[in-house]
Amino acid sequence: MKVCVFCQENVDGKNAIPVKEDRIIRIIRKVKKALNIAQLNELYVCEDDLKKHKERRKTFEKSMLFASVLAGVIVLIMIGALVLSGRFDIGALVSAFIIGAFVLILPIFRYAPALESDVPQKVYSASGLRLCAGSDIPMQTNPAKTRIATAPEKKTGRKKRKDGVK
Numbered sequence: 001m002k003v004c005v006f007c008q009e010n011v012d013g014k015n016a017i018p019v020k021e022d023r024i025i026r027i028i029r030k031v032k033k034a035l036n037i038a039q040l041n042e043l044y045v046c047e048d049d050l051k052k053h054k055e056r057r058k059t060f061e062k063s064m065l066f067a068s069v070l071a072g073v074i075v076l077i078m079i080g081a082l083v084l085s086g087r088f089d090i091g092a093l094v095s096a097f098i099i100g101a102f103v104l105i106l107p108i109f110r111y112a113p114a115l116e117s118d119v120p121q122k123v124y125s126a127s128g129l130r131l132c133a134g135s136d137i138p139m140q141t142n143p144a145k146t147r148i149a150t151a152p153e154k155k156t157g158r159k160k161r162k163d164g165v166k
């Protein structure tokens with residue numbers, strides 16, 4: 001199934017952006033497989049959750065950056081203290097790196113995956129794709145045409161939402 005990572009809803013037939021499969025997602029999938037709770041969903045972010053997702057992604061990127069700087073500083077200070085103390089202690093060196101690694105892992109709790117693109121596009125279910133290929137719907141064969149066809153629709157949709165909410 002194709003689901004939105006935000007609202008967990010099926011995105012078939014909706015406008016959505018696929019999530020980039022990064023290392024963290026692959027690890028999560030492996031863990032789930034090992035625990036036998038894998039759902040094998042394809043991950044998307046739907047158009048409605050795009051703004052919220054982008055904010056979350058920004059926060060995650062910032063905390064990632066902050067954590068790596070902090071981890072580096074902590075390791076450097078601890079190694080510096082070791083050097084200054086004049087005795088080389090392998091245990092202290094190892095714990096410096098363990099603390100650094102721990103700080104580096106912390107932002108995972110705010111994890112928000114990267115997206116394949118910036119523009120939401122209509123998602124077709126696997127069966128829908130097959131139907132389109134057999135019929136005379138030109139959208140699947142010409143990506144440029146798809147963009148032109150969906151562009152005005154998106155504009156009015158956005159306008160409508162703005163007027164409706166605010």
Ligand SMILES: [Zn+2]
Nearest residue numbers: 004007046049
């Ligand atoms: Zn959603």
